[in-house]
Amino acid sequence: MPTRKRPLVLCVDDEVRSLETLERTLDEEFDVLTATGADQAFHLLEQHTFHAILCDQRMPGKTGVEFLTEVRERWPQTARLILSGYTDSEDIIKGLNEAGILQYITKPWHPDNLLLILRGACRLYELQNENELLSMEMRHSASQVEQNVKEKKQHLKQTYQLDEIRRHSTSPLNDLCEQAAKIAPYDVSVLVTGPSGAGKELFARALHYNSLRAERPFVVENCGAMPDELLASELFGHKKGSFTGAITDHVGLFERADGGSIFLDEIGEISPAFQVKLLRVLQEREVRRLGEHQRRKVNVRVVASTNRDLEEEVRAGRFRQDLYFRLAEVTLELPALERRAMDIPVLAEDFLAKSVQEFDKPAKGFTDEALDCMRRYCWPGNVRELQNEIRRMLVLAEDEWLSADLLSPRVLRAAPVEETAETEVLACLDGTLKERIETLEKRILRETLIRHRWNKSQASRELGLSRVGLRSKLERYGLNKDFH
Template sequence: MDDPQDLPTVLVVDDEVRSQDAIRRTLDEDFQVLTASGAHDAREHFERQSIQVILCDQRMPGVTGVEFLKEVRERWPETVRIVISGYSDSQDIIAGINDAGIYQYILKPWVPDHLLRTVRDAVDAQSLQRGMSQLDLELRASTPQLRQRMQAKLELARSVFDFDRIERGAASPLNAVCAIAEKVARYDLSVLVLGESGVGKELIARAMHYASPRASGAFVVENCAAIPDTLIESELFGYRRGAFTGAYEDRPGLFQRASGGTLFLDEIGETSLAFQVRLLRALQEGEVRPIGAQRPVPVNVRVIAATHRDLEQRVREGLFREDLYYRIAGVSLTVPPLRERSGDIEPIATKLVREIGQELGCPGATLSREALACLMTYPWPGNIRELRNEIARAIALHDGGELPATAFSPRVLQGHAGLSTVASSVVSAALPQTGTLGERLDAIEAMVLRETLLHHRWNKTRVAKELGLSRVGLRAKMQRFGLEK
């Protein structure tokens, strides 16, 4: 078990003790969690020790969360600031972003997994920011040794995000997509990546960036569907101090931060027609005008856009500008869904089991033959994102080891065409060889019940009829053997 002193420190500021306790229970395995009921107690914690992340409630007596986080930004700027609030007031969100420089604005009721993931990402972001600051200081020295180290890091990034590192089978339909993308990457052409959510469009875009002459520049990602239309312009183009209420300082937009590199605009099909006009001008003129600025700012950016929408259809419907479509679709690439790439499932799933097993502390996790067969026949409407979540769930519930087909959720099992064959092989392999007669009979009964459930795809009426049980009796046995959904 990690020494609490070695864990990153998170400070929770909330005037409700129950909220403090709930957050502490969610975070205390991964972090050293401190609590404070208000700004005064929080300041004392800051004065005593270094704090990596602060989670602050917005509505508190005396001082609001944004007001206090503004003070934190001025006095302890390295601490990552997160606001938690039960109110979705856009003015609060804007003030939090502008005044306090918050990392995330989380609405109540929060989801434990999402909160934990956000705090982990915040700690990682702080660590990366500290490393980048140190790298900036080193680069100013401009010694040959430091330049060599920078080049070595660039080569490492290129190898990590190389097209060959995108997992796929030998005869994958993705091979043709990657071949075109790798060739186009060398030229400053705009690219539109099409495909369903979760197929890996960002992986293609990132590989293109590191295969391009812009690889030493930044790769900046923006999900256009994740930001309200009222905020997306300030996020991409930036703003000047005093441009609107809450704009207390100049803020460069993502176009400026990506200058010299690549800007990846995911879900561009979700943008409004009004925003599309400004985006088109920025792409045509090679300059952006921050909100409130008198003069435009030149930018040198390659844009790779992505969407799961049919943009040509949206153009016909008047929902997407035709001139912008032709501007961003210099080259169009379509990433096929996972259900059309069955040969890719095994290498992707094998890699995910290895990576997620390491993350969850189960490095020995593997897929059984039956489990792999189950994954191969499920249609995966959520594509790789759904596959990753399913594998993570299976490893967590079964503590690693060889995962059987029954490790997966009923949704995946019910979509498997060969359920009875898989279930039969699982049952045969797992028949008990030792134990009392009663224990062996219980084990066999549980296996028969599981096989029948799988065969009828969890239709309890049919299962009860086949086994000669009442619905109540079937439910009791499912509870007894832990077979409920």
């Protein structure tokens, strides 16, 4: 089987230390070339085919936006990203409009977040190339394109059916899915609440694709930490020349979603001033682009989400009560993953199957100890954290069965949940005194080894045993086969 070629990324920054840090961070997944300025970068672009460019904004000579604007003209398919310690809205808008940047990343950046963004950017580059090849093969056949669109829509409908949301038969999501199925066909605004990473966007898409609007667009906007002017431009659109950097007319997401649904993520983060603008749009069902007097009618279903308690925000005067009532005709409250521990094995197997296909790396499943550790951990990042953990385990795995030693230290260190501990204690009460002691001893051995990542020297010191004594007990309880 041929080795999959690693994506090639170009990093441009006038600070050598920044380039060295970027190269160290990205080197495990990407081939990286660096340049300290636009001229050197252009020379590399003429010699190589890059999947993505990661460029600093503030540089001597050409700024990052100016450089990427020229890149867009000559190498339009290369994904373009800006790194900057400044969040000036004019720079952001100019980057979006002129340079066509995919993402504006603020400093200091987090390594995991940066890797995630670059994976998506490189995947977009590959999809664009595949799309071009497919377009050439189809010879712009209208009937073939129409058929492909129908198939994609059908695939989306199938993917986001409420029955397809992965969960255990006793999951608290069952009642939530039943409620969502009842409200999906009706044009009511829905507020989806719950902690970050719990799956709020998944439910928003399910509401859309189970509604009468399923054939029309579904658009998404993250409202968190975005300047009012930029958010207004994205949602409502703007007219050419309405502000610095507005070089073309821009159609907002409300207009693009006409007849369909719009998902406003992190709605609790918008400013009081923008709350007034959004309320007016929802009340009047019309938008006015920035710099225009004309109002345009829109027919859009709004699904919003937040990890905040909006009722408390209303009482504190930070969120308008009339806007809250407009958004929350129906509220769906998603529980944190720690409140649905029975779903963890189901989700873990599902994420593993998807990762196996994505990475083209075989795996049969998880050991009992690995699943036990995952059930005991509280998962503050919820479903998203679990998904990232499974991907990490598969990448590190050397065996087809994913064992607990592949889990992150924070997951291994998790204390047993109270109910599990009580259940195990009760189990120890069955049988003769010798059998009860052996059951308890076996559990202590297993937990100690897991906590020390199967380091038998450390485990034996904690337990006050010699290595020979520990090995003897492992063989006695049949644990050696699990801890090799």
